[in-house]
Amino acid sequence: MPPFNCLFQVLSLGLLLLTTILADSNPVSDVRPVSKKQRAACPEDYTPCTCDLTGYGLEVTCSNVSVEDIQDVFFRTQAFRLYSVVLSVSLSPSGSINLPANVLQEKRAENIFVICPPNASPKVGLTVDPATFEFTRFNTTVFAILNCDLSGQTDMQFLNDFSILNTLRIENTLNIESIQSLPTLPALRKLIISGCTGLANAVFPDLTPARLQRLYLNGNGLNDETVNSILVSVGSSSSASSLQELILANDGMTKIPRIASFSKLSVYDVSYNVIPFLSQLTLIFSPPVSLVSLKSISLQAIEGNAFQGDFTYAQVNLENNNLTEFRSDVFLFMLQQMATQPSGTAGEVRVTGNNFKCDCGLAWLIRDNQPLLPRVRNGVCDGFFKFEDLTPNSFQNC
Ligand SMILES: *[C@@H]1O[C@H](CO)[C@@H](O)[C@H](O)[C@H]1NC(C)=O
Ligand SMILES: *[C@@H]1O[C@H](CO)[C@@H](O)[C@H](O)[C@H]1NC(C)=O
Numbered sequence: 470m471p472p473f474n475c476l477f478q479v480l481s482l483g484l485l486l487l488t489t490i491l492a493d494s495n496p497v498s499d500v501r502p503v504s505k506k507q508r509a510a511c512p513e514d515y516t517p518c519t520c521d522l523t524g525y526g527l528e529v530t531c532s533n534v535s536v537e538d539i540q541d542v543f544f545r546t547q548a549f550r551l552y553s554v555v556l557s558v559s560l561s562p563s564g565s566i567n568l569p570a571n572v573l574q575e576k577r578a579e580n581i582f583v584i585c586p587p588n589a590s591p592k593v594g595l596t597v598d599p600a601t602f603e604f605t606r607f608n609t610t611v612f613a614i615l616n617c618d619l620s621g622q623t624d625m626q627f628l629n630d631f632s633i634l635n636t637l638r639i640e641n642t643l644n645i646e647s648i649q650s651l652p653t654l655p656a657l658r659k660l661i662i663s664g665c666t667g668l669a670n671a672v673f674p675d676l677t678p679a680r681l682q683r684l685y686l687n688g689n690g691l692n693d694e695t696v697n698s699i700l701v702s703v704g705s706s707s708s709a710s711s712l713q714e715l716i717l718a719n720d721g722m723t724k725i726p727r728i729a730s731f732s733k734l735s736v737y738d739v740s741y742n743v744i745p746f747l748s749q750l751t752l753i754f755s756p757p758v759s760l761v762s763l764k765s766i767s768l769q770a771i772e773g774n775a776f777q778g779d780f781t782y783a784q785v786n787l788e789n790n791n792l793t794e795f796r797s798d799v800f801l802f803m804l805q806q807m808a809t810q811p812s813g814t815a816g817e818v819r820v821t822g823n824n825f826k827c828d829c830g831l832a833w834l835i836r837d838n839q840p841l842l843p844r845v846r847n848g849v850c851d852g853f854f855k856f857e858d859l860t861p862n863s864f865q866n867c
């Protein structure tokens with residue numbers, strides 16, 4: 470299982486809170502310079518919330534603070550522009566969190582995180598008034614909801630007019646059907662919905678005119694049908710020609726969704742599903758591939774020509790599967806592309822945790838194409854023999 474659940478367990482550790490959630494939990498993360506994270510005292514008192522002044526600006530964290538106290542904090546403080554606001558609101562008497570209009574008063578926050586208690590069982594219901602973040606709507610670039618239950622939230626009007634929002638994260642959250650009414654977010658580049666329920670009951674929103682670059686939908690238990698309808702929606706939106714990364718790991722798929730409609734896709738991750746067979750022309754990439762991950766999908770067989778594209782620099786991950794054949798009509802072309810580059814930069818095919826057969830099926834590689842061997846990582850046959858230790862001579866009679 471991927472580590473997103475562990476992430477939320479450290480969230481309650483005060484200072485770690487902000488650092489942890491601003492650090493991206495996903496495979497391709499933005500690396501921030503350490504020096505920017507130096508902390509200094511803030512010019513104003515945000516008690517009972519806390520405040521740090523970092524190279525990015527003011528970072529305000531309200532942990533287990535009531536809505537009324539949060540409103541009071543932003544009413545009495547002057548700083549107009551905040552780098553981030555983390556709202557871990559204390560529960561109302563009914564055990565839920567209900568954000569009313571203008572929680573931040575007229576303050577502008579570049580990053581907003583709404584966090585329900587990570588370990589609550591059942592999860593805490595969250596409702597957000599359409600005007601909760603009204604004043605910051607032209608100034609917020611990142612918005613996240615973590616660990617909540619959105620069954621009481623019937624729309625997403627609270628994101629109306631978020632004209633520069635580039636990242637929306639909904640993680641570890643139940644009943645996100647209201648995603649269906651997601652308003653137009655023209656600047657959206659990264660949409661992360663992970664560890665959530667409810668997507669299968671929603672019509673995936675038409676994201677046009679957004680030009681999404683990253684779509685992470687891991688850990689939502691999505692079946693083939695739901696994934697297909699989501700990809701049809703995204704593939705017929707303005708994102709078809711902008712999407713670069715698609716993560717569908719740890720869902721409930723049994724087939725690999727076709728990606729031919731995405732003309733910029735170079736990262737595709739379907740690991741931790743159960744996909745025993747990969748048929749021909751399943752994975753057709755237009756731009757040079759960076760990563761294709763088929764790790765831990767119980768893969769038993771790959772048909773010839775399943776992969777098409779430029780794999781010169783690609784990481785092709787086939788680890789922990791049940792492949793018994795390493796076939797030339799699947800891998801030869803890809804390995805030849807990789808072998809045009811020096812080791813440090815070239816792509817590779819990782820096959821750790823598969824048990825190939827030591828038979829004539831490997832002659833094309835071991836006997837006929839020794840120079841390609843370094844591009845295959847951790848190949849083992851008959852449970853014991855490393856590919857690189859096999860002698861070409863032993864395939865003489867093949
Ligand atoms: C939040 O505060 C309330 C009282 O203000 C307390 O009972 C509760 O245990 C606190 N929860 C956490 C997670 O600290
Ligand atoms: C918020 O956005 C508006 C519209 O782009 C801009 O005029 C204003 O300066 C921004 N305010 C802050 C505090 O960044």
Ligand SMILES: *[C@@H]1O[C@H](CO)[C@@H](O)[C@H](O)[C@H]1NC(C)=O
Binds near residue numbers: 767
């Ligand atoms: C498939 O591979 C996984 C991981 O390598 C292993 O745990 C499992 O037992 C294998 N299943 C079969 C049917 O061989």
